Amino acid sequence: MRVGGIMGKADDVMDICLLAGEIMLKYGAETYRVEETLERMSKAASFTNVHCFATTTGIFLSFEEKKEKEDLMQMVRIDDRMQDLSKVTDVNQVSREFVAGELTVEEARQKLNAIANAPMEYPLWLIHIASGVAGGGFSYLFGGGWFDLFPAFLAAVVSSIVVVEFERYLKVRFAAEFTAAFFGGSTAIILVYIGFGSNLDQVIIGSLMPLVPGVPLTNAVRDLMSGDLVAGVSRGAEALLTSLSIASGIALTISIFL
Structure with a gap:
């Protein structure tokens, strides 16, 4: 198992993409919006052959690194579903900044973790x-x-x-x-x-x-x-x-x- 390098980057991108999708699905986003967001984030990180399939209870994401020609695929299960569209909006903003190159992978991870752990906007x-x-x-x-x-x-x-x-x-x-x-x-x-x-x-x-x-x-x-x-x-x-x-x-x- 390689640590760092290309596969390390691929794993990191996979993690933040699935975290973004998990937050969006959990708090009320449509599945097609989740799929589009994850595909754009993956392509912005220079990965190809990107495929995402989301249902109300799970997300499947796969992509290919150009140099290695190896496919990486993971899935995450969504157990809880709530309604907090403000968190969906926040994740969309993070994804836009990531796609525009304004955020690194680590910065995107920190922002997504902050959104996931933040309390509800209203008491x-x-x-x-x-x-x-x-x-x-x-x-x-x-x-x-x-x-x-x-x-x-x-x-x-x-x-x-x-x-x-x-x-x-x-x-x-x-x-x-x-x-x-x-x-x-x-x-x-x-x-x-x-x-x-x-x-x-x-x-x-x-x-x-x-x-x-x-x-x-x-x-x-x-x-x-x-x-x-x-x-x-x-x-x-x-x-x-x-x-x-x-x-x-x-x-x-x-x-x-x-």
Whole structure:
């Protein structure tokens, strides 16, 4: 096994490319964008015969060094998927600077590690409040009244808190979404029952808005339109399972309380 030299450079480039792709896929980037980014970074490092294949759960990358005529291939598996598009934007900026020759391999590695280890841009309490605002807004948008804003806000906050905390311990997102839909719907029904709000359907809709799989569904459509059928179908299946989890949680709530 050679250390340093051409293969050392190839290994280093492979590492930063896969790290960039892992961050992008983990935090909500489309698969075709990941593939394009990794291919451009590899070609900017003077490698040829570059091929990248990304799915929602893994990335395969291979390229060839001109002088050695040896192919190097590695893969990385993506176990967790979250939504933080600011990190995707940061990785895109690093890739642009690397392709333009403004960053060395080591500088790119340091920046990517900093992005991967950085905390979320917004604190959890602000995310929960924003979820409540979105829930109240959508309850009004779907025909609710002004008096429905407050119970929808509270129910959406409950849903947001439950899905985050339960996923942290259960490690199964669909179970966390089912539980969050149950608690959010229960909160909505209880608040309307005791006199806060008058349109139950709209309040329940508001409580579910933090759980709606908007980014996975959008990415599924974009992947399908770009020809990435495997990634598009898998993302669509993920969005469908999330929708079924939400529907099941609300169905259980309604069967118990109504």
